[in-house]
Amino acid sequence: MSDVVLTKVVKAYGATAVIHGVDLHIKSGEFCVFVGPSGCGKSTLLRMIAGLEGITDGEIRIGDKVVNDLPPRERDIAMVFQDYALYPHKTVFENMAFGLRLRKRPENEIQQRVKEAAAILRIEHLLDRKPGQLSGGQRQRVAMGRAIVRNPKAFLFDEPLSNLDALLRSEMRVEINKLHKRLKNTVIYVTHDQVEAMTLADKIVVLSAGHIIQVGPPDEIYNRPAHKFVAGFTGSPPMNFLDCTIADGGGAIELAGGVKLAVPEARRATCAAQAGKKLTFGIRPENVLANPAPAADVAAVAAQVQLTEPLGAETLGLLRVGDGELTGRFSPEAGLRAGAPLAAGFEMRKFHLFDPESGAAIRGAGW
Amino acid sequence: MGASVTATTGAKRYKLSKLEKSERLLGIALLTPAALLLLAVVVYPIVELLINSLYSYRLTRPGYRFIGLENYAYALFEDDRFWHATLNTVIFAVVTVPGALVVGLGLALLANQPFKVKWPVRLGLLLPWALPLVFAGLIFRWFFEYRSGIVNAAFEFVGLPPQNWITDPNLAFFAVCVAIVWKSSSFMALILLAGLQTIPKSLYEAAEVDGASKFQQFVEITLPMLKPAIVVALIFRTITAIQTFDIPYAMTNGGPGNATETMAMYIHKTTIDFLDLGYGSALAAIMFVVSAIATSVYLRHTRRDTGRN
Numbered sequence: 001m002s003d004v005v006l007t008k009v010v011k012a013y014g015a016t017a018v019i020h021g022v023d024l025h026i027k028s029g030e031f032c033v034f035v036g037p038s039g040c041g042k043s044t045l046l047r048m049i050a051g052l053e054g055i056t057d058g059e060i061r062i063g064d065k066v067v068n069d070l071p072p073r074e075r076d077i078a079m080v081f082q083d084y085a086l087y088p089h090k091t092v093f094e095n096m097a098f099g100l101r102l103r104k105r106p107e108n109e110i111q112q113r114v115k116e117a118a119a120i121l122r123i124e125h126l127l128d129r130k131p132g133q134l135s136g137g138q139r140q141r142v143a144m145g146r147a148i149v150r151n152p153k154a155f156l157f158d159e160p161l162s163n164l165d166a167l168l169r170s171e172m173r174v175e176i177n178k179l180h181k182r183l184k185n186t187v188i189y190v191t192h193d194q195v196e197a198m199t200l201a202d203k204i205v206v207l208s209a210g211h212i213i214q215v216g217p218p219d220e221i222y223n224r225p226a227h228k229f230v231a232g233f234t235g236s237p238p239m240n241f242l243d244c245t246i247a248d249g250g251g252a253i254e255l256a257g258g259v260k261l262a263v264p265e266a267r268r269a270t271c272a273a274q275a276g277k278k279l280t281f282g283i284r285p286e287n288v289l290a291n292p293a294p295a296a297d298v299a300a301v302a303a304q305v306q307l308t309e310p311l312g313a314e315t316l317g318l319l320r321v322g323d324g325e326l327t328g329r330f331s332p333e334a335g336l337r338a339g340a341p342l343a344a345g346f347e348m349r350k351f352h353l354f355d356p357e358s359g360a361a362i363r364g365a366g367w
Numbered sequence: 368m369g370a371s372v373t374a375t376t377g378a379k380r381y382k383l384s385k386l387e388k389s390e391r392l393l394g395i396a397l398l399t400p401a402a403l404l405l406l407a408v409v410v411y412p413i414v415e416l417l418i419n420s421l422y423s424y425r426l427t428r429p430g431y432r433f434i435g436l437e438n439y440a441y442a443l444f445e446d447d448r449f450w451h452a453t454l455n456t457v458i459f460a461v462v463t464v465p466g467a468l469v470v471g472l473g474l475a476l477l478a479n480q481p482f483k484v485k486w487p488v489r490l491g492l493l494l495p496w497a498l499p500l501v502f503a504g505l506i507f508r509w510f511f512e513y514r515s516g517i518v519n520a521a522f523e524f525v526g527l528p529p530q531n532w533i534t535d536p537n538l539a540f541f542a543v544c545v546a547i548v549w550k551s552s553s554f555m556a557l558i559l560l561a562g563l564q565t566i567p568k569s570l571y572e573a574a575e576v577d578g579a580s581k582f583q584q585f586v587e588i589t590l591p592m593l594k595p596a597i598v599v600a601l602i603f604r605t606i607t608a609i610q611t612f613d614i615p616y617a618m619t620n621g622g623p624g625n626a627t628e629t630m631a632m633y634i635h636k637t638t639i640d641f642l643d644l645g646y647g648s649a650l651a652a653i654m655f656v657v658s659a660i661a662t663s664v665y666l667r668h669t670r671r672d673t674g675r676n
Contacts, residue, residue, distance in 0.1 A: 051575075052572050052576075072572075072575045072576045073575060073576065073577070073578035073580075077576065078576060079572075079576045081569045081572070081573060082569075083567065085569035085570050085573035086573075087570060087573075087587070087588065088592070089591040089594075098574070098577050098579075099577035099578055102577060102578040102579055102583065103578055146573075146577070150577075
């Protein structure tokens, strides 16, 4: 078993705390992604698990061992760095074999394990080359190869794809996914790219300013964000936010500018409890419809198209509704034209409400 | 523009456009002053020296007589003092170049530590390098003085008898080596420090995760990554070691006897003290050849190395 368990982990530099008491349980074999904007502490947290940074308080456990005071080499982890950190003077083979050599494994075992890893990553033909002779994608594979030959308790990835171009990045994303399905090791992966997080993770940990904001599987993070920050960080384009109040005793949501949206029966009780408060209404771009057929849970709104962004398979439209602006994701057939009015609709089974002060989601049972 | 028009067939030579031609002219014009200056201060003296080396040319005797390679023949086959000075120079190089490398590497590693206040370390590193060579020689002469020197004072303090550092041939040689290593290791350290600072921190982190101890990191990461800097430092240091002059001149003036006399000192004595310009020139030409050989050996080595990488 190689669960990774963090208990009340704190990191402070002098009087400035950057990680504020993080509790997290990553199960054996799980693919866990730390995601958040720059400076949220995700890399620091990963480096603390690796042992490259000390921890100020709390406990980190890998498998059944508390590793707080163990140096990285005694934690039985492998790490893939953002800049790959390949040894430029060693061949690809020696780069991959280095960890095994230091552990004094027999030569035939080293040969066998490096060749196996090279075969998995399809880099057998590169084994005699030096890192300087490789492309970015190849270096990335070597860095992963160096990690997998050791068969460690956990793999740590620190923004491994951020130095690759967009096409290669999506290719490597698939590779990493396949690799994890095959090896089934515990993976902790840091990224600021929510697409990587959504596509790779079994479990996403959203961090902001040294706090964990939400932990959950990707669909929960996307569909049931616990906080406005999470809702605004996931999805591309992210969720729309508009100021609103609850009207008609929970029967309607009134947006700034007097636009009223009928609330479906199932959500009325929760809304009624918030009557009179200023709230933030959230709706994802794909839940904004163009020219919808009349339906019970679709609220019709009159919108003005301000801008269109055709992306080929879909068209993004910046709409003005009441006093607010929001982005919708439409089929190209919807025929959006900048400057023209649009009969839009909101899927009211999918809206979100947030407390504008705390940012916390307001959610009834079954939302 | 003109270039792309004429480049219709692969074999055709590209013609320079008007703009490119005028740029080339400007380039030549800008380089000319520097080239002329080099010609005047480097090429002319060397040619003059080579010519003088073929003549009997002593200021103590009248006449300027062409004698072919006689000066060279005398130096190589008859002059024991020349060979002794050459041997001394080689020993100085063999002892002080690795000595300065080891001390310099230690200093560079020390200066590369994440000290909170960096300037005292950097200053300590730079000071020996900034000090004039003759000063360093005089300081060490005083250190190794029989009566008032700090070294003998230290010897007496721990109960050892004082030594004749400057007047005993072997001890004098040793004392000069110590002074040269002290003076030259800071330059080594500067070059190696620059090299150390180019090694990415993530390599050490990767090695740490891979399981390397601090010593293994030094052997497996630092040394190989530092190799180009080490080679450059060795080249510079070897060339200056072959030219060793100031420190033994100030400390021992080549003495006792000729025990610490180097090639450069012998050339200096021949030309300035004995006023034998012809023979001095021949000796200088020989020293130039030795320097050139040492340099080319290192350059060859570096070229082979970069080729391999």
